[in-house]
Amino acid sequence: MTDDILQLTEELLGAHIGEISHRGWATFWCPFHDDKKQAGTTGLPNFGVNVDEGNWNCFRCGKKGGSIRSLYKDLGEDFSPRGADYSPVVPRKPRARKYESEVDRLDEAIADTRNKVISSPAMHYLHSRGITPYTALLYGLGYGRKYHQVSNSVEEAAIHSALLHKRYHNWFWAGSVVYADPPIQPTVLNVRYLPEETLPPKTRPFKIRKNHRTWGDRLVPLGSWRIKPDTKTIIVVEGLFDMLAGAQTTASLYPQVVVVYTNGSNPSFHITKWFEEHPQYHYLLIPDPDKAGTAWLEQVSRAIYAGGGSWQSFPVPRNFDDPDEAFLAGCPQFYRRCRWSKR
Ligand SMILES: [Zn+2]
Structure with missing residues (x-):
C-alpha cells in the first residue's frame, strides 16, 4: 500500500511519457524488449504501469506483473518500500527525474478550491470532525470540485500531473478536502476524499480506492x-x-x-x-x-x-x-x- 507507485516506477524507468490515463495508466518504454528502437517505426511506447494499483504490462512483448515489487524483481533491482531505504548512512540523492513536479503551477486551481470553502461540504465535514473554520483557513484548506475555471497553462500542468482528466475535464480531487503544502507554491497536494453520503449527487464522477490521495514530491514533513x-x-x-x-x-x-x-x-x-x-x-x-x-x-x-x-x-x-x-x-x-x- 504505497502512494508512491509513480515515483518508484520513474526512479526505475525514467519519467513517464505523455499523459496518465483516467484509469491511472502511465506509459513508459518497455524495459523488457527493444521498445525504444522501434520508436522510428511505431513511434509509441508500449509499457503501461497503473499508478493506483501497481500492476504493469507490455502490449508488445506481453510481459506483465501485479506489483511494483515484481517489476523491480524482474529487472534484477532491489526493491525496498518507501522510506525503508532510509538509513543514516545513505546521503540525500540528487533528484534523477526529468520533470519536476508541476504541483507548484497549480496555484490558480488551488485558489478556486478555497473559494466559498466555508459554505462547502468540505467545511461541513471538517466541522463534523471537530476542525474549526479558523484552523481550516489557517492551513488554506479548500474544497475540490469537479470543475474549476483556470487558465490553459494551469490546465496543462494539471493534466500532466494526473489531476485533471484530459477529455472530460473533471478534476480528480472532486469531493475532497484539499490541502496544499506549503499553502503558497506548494510542492505537495494531499486530499482527503469526503464520504460519498456527505456529498451532493454526482459530485464525484469516478470511484475512489482510498479515502486520500497525494500528488507532488514529498520532500519535507507536511506542516x-x-x-x-x-x-x-x-x-x-x-x-x-x-x-x-x-x-x-x-x-x-x-x-x-x-x-x-x-x-x-x-x-x-x-x-x-x-x-x-x-x-x-x-x-x-x-x-x-x-x-x-x-x-x-x-x-x-x-x-x-x-x-x-x-x-x-x-x-x-x-x-x-x-x-x-x-x-x-x-x-x-x-x-x-x-x-x-x-x-
Ligand atoms: Zn515489452
Whole structure:
C-alpha cells in the first residue's frame, strides 16, 4: 500500500511519457524488449504501469506483473518500500527525474478550491470532525470540485500531473478536502476524499480506492512551513486530520510547539531524512494505535536518533481510535505533555 507507485516506477524507468490515463495508466518504454528502437517505426511506447494499483504490462512483448515489487524483481533491482531505504548512512540523492513536479503551477486551481470553502461540504465535514473554520483557513484548506475555471497553462500542468482528466475535464480531487503544502507554491497536494453520503449527487464522477490521495514530491514533513526560529518542540503525527486537530489544540503554544505529519505510516526517504537533519528540535511522536504505527515510530525515531536529536513518544489513550480524537477530546495527558515540552 504505497502512494508512491509513480515515483518508484520513474526512479526505475525514467519519467513517464505523455499523459496518465483516467484509469491511472502511465506509459513508459518497455524495459523488457527493444521498445525504444522501434520508436522510428511505431513511434509509441508500449509499457503501461497503473499508478493506483501497481500492476504493469507490455502490449508488445506481453510481459506483465501485479506489483511494483515484481517489476523491480524482474529487472534484477532491489526493491525496498518507501522510506525503508532510509538509513543514516545513505546521503540525500540528487533528484534523477526529468520533470519536476508541476504541483507548484497549480496555484490558480488551488485558489478556486478555497473559494466559498466555508459554505462547502468540505467545511461541513471538517466541522463534523471537530476542525474549526479558523484552523481550516489557517492551513488554506479548500474544497475540490469537479470543475474549476483556470487558465490553459494551469490546465496543462494539471493534466500532466494526473489531476485533471484530459477529455472530460473533471478534476480528480472532486469531493475532497484539499490541502496544499506549503499553502503558497506548494510542492505537495494531499486530499482527503469526503464520504460519498456527505456529498451532493454526482459530485464525484469516478470511484475512489482510498479515502486520500497525494500528488507532488514529498520532500519535507507536511506542516513544517509553520516552523519559526522560536520553535522548540515538534509534534509528529501520521495524517492530515491528526495534524489539524493537534495544531488546533496546541494553538496557544505556537510557535514554540509546531505539529507536522509524515503523510502516512511509511514516510518517503526525504521526509525521514529531514528528521535526521534537524536535531535542534525536541520531537513528540504520536503513532496511530495500530501495527503500521509501531513501524512508523521505529522509522522516524531512528532518523531522529541518527541526527542526535531528542524524542519521546506517547501512545493514544486506549479509549481513542486516532490521535485527532484524543487531541480534540482535550485529552489532558496530551496537552500537559505538549506544554511541558514547550519549556
Ligand atoms: Zn515489452
